[in-house]
Amino acid sequence: MSYWATRGLRGSAFEEVLNMTNEQYRKEGLALIQKIPTPIKPIEIDQEKRTIKLAYFEQKSTVDYIGVMGGIPICFDAKECGKKSLPFSNIHPHQVEFMQDFDLQGGLAFLLVHFTEYQEYYLLPVETLAEYYLHKEEKGRSSIPYSAFNKELMIPDTGGAYLNYLAVALKYGKMKKALAK
Amino acid sequence: MSYWATRGLRGSAFEEVLNMTNEQYRKEGLALIQKIPTPIKPIEIDQEKRTIKLAYFEQKSTVDYIGVMGGIPICFDAKECGKKSLPFSNIHPHQVEFMQDFDLQGGLAFLLVHFTEYQEYYLLPVETLAEYYLHKEEKGRSSIPYSAFNKELMIPDTGGAYLNYLAVALKYGKMKKALAK
Numbered sequence: 443m444s445y446w447a448t449r450g451l452r453g454s455a456f457e458e459v460l461n462m463t464n465e466q467y468r469k470e471g472l473a474l475i476q477k478i479p480t481p482i483k484p485i486e487i488d489q490e491k492r493t494i495k496l497a498y499f500e501q502k503s504t505v506d507y508i509g510v511m512g513g514i515p516i517c518f519d520a521k522e523c524g525k526k527s528l529p530f531s532n533i534h535p536h537q538v539e540f541m542q543d544f545d546l547q548g549g550l551a552f553l554l555v556h557f558t559e560y561q562e563y564y565l566l567p568v569e570t571l572a573e574y575y576l577h578k579e580e581k582g583r584s585s586i587p588y589s590a591f592n593k594e595l596m597i598p599d600t601g602g603a604y605l606n607y608l609a610v611a612l613k614y615g616k617m618k619k620a621l622a623k
Numbered sequence: 624m625s626y627w628a629t630r631g632l633r634g635s636a637f638e639e640v641l642n643m644t645n646e647q648y649r650k651e652g653l654a655l656i657q658k659i660p661t662p663i664k665p666i667e668i669d670q671e672k673r674t675i676k677l678a679y680f681e682q683k684s685t686v687d688y689i690g691v692m693g694g695i696p697i698c699f700d701a702k703e704c705g706k707k708s709l710p711f712s713n714i715h716p717h718q719v720e721f722m723q724d725f726d727l728q729g730g731l732a733f734l735l736v737h738f739t740e741y742q743e744y745y746l747l748p749v750e751t752l753a754e755y756y757l758h759k760e761e762k763g764r765s766s767i768p769y770s771a772f773n774k775e776l777m778i779p780d781t782g783g784a785y786l787n788y789l790a791v792a793l794k795y796g797k798m799k800k801a802l803a804k
Contacts, residue, residue, distance in 0.1 A: 482661075496675070509689070510730040514729075543652075546655075547692060548693055
């Protein structure tokens, strides 16, 4: 039921901001980021009215956004979180796998997390996500603590209609490169 | 109507082959390519049965596939074609724009075209697509002729369940780099 409950008919306000930001990035030629539609399987079509009469949500979605900025492939998921830690309940194993595979292929994979209580935004690298998510049993955790979020990867909230995450994504890319050396 | 008519409930056999190929690429760690679901807007949900009672196909889809192979962002669309030229009727302006923008961001964008009559497969670079598509009125053409397809970008049909397009995509990437120098 939790899967179902998290699916609304509309995206969240956070997603709206990201969609507008991505449109702006595209206009300015900074990046091209595609929102991946929720996979829906149409079963019955009303040919006369040209509508779908019956359809199912498909379980296996991967990430919310995928694209490219200046030659760098990126993919990310947007998560909103009212607590002092990011709960795993809203993160699916195949999403983490997808991000890890994307990372292995030389792309940048991360979460953009909105802590509504602090009104703060962070980029959470797939490495940190995987570290917590894949060892949740050993660690006895059901969430990623706020303290695991790197302040250097905080996205400044300028309060407008956009969330300018691109500079922080580039910074993350540079940090990865420096570590690889 | 043409948009509607081209939307089936199931993907084409060509798409099935590409989906299986992409799965195989992922298993082998060669590439991670995401099939973009057809954008469908759910309007009414049956909470009891957990199904969608009413939904619409959204017009603005972009490309069929997007992903990354060894650090290179790629996106492509699959087209099947029974004639001796690829008709424009099945190609939408925003698809061409998306591919051009993707190319500008340093990614590889192309069509994978199946000429069913010849049982031949080609990679058609976005440059060639745009050249014909954007000048269709001047050229008085409603399709891209078979002769415009570069034999060097033909994908060998090994007759199996897969279409191994990756080597040709890499070749295309190298051709682009050589031209840019």
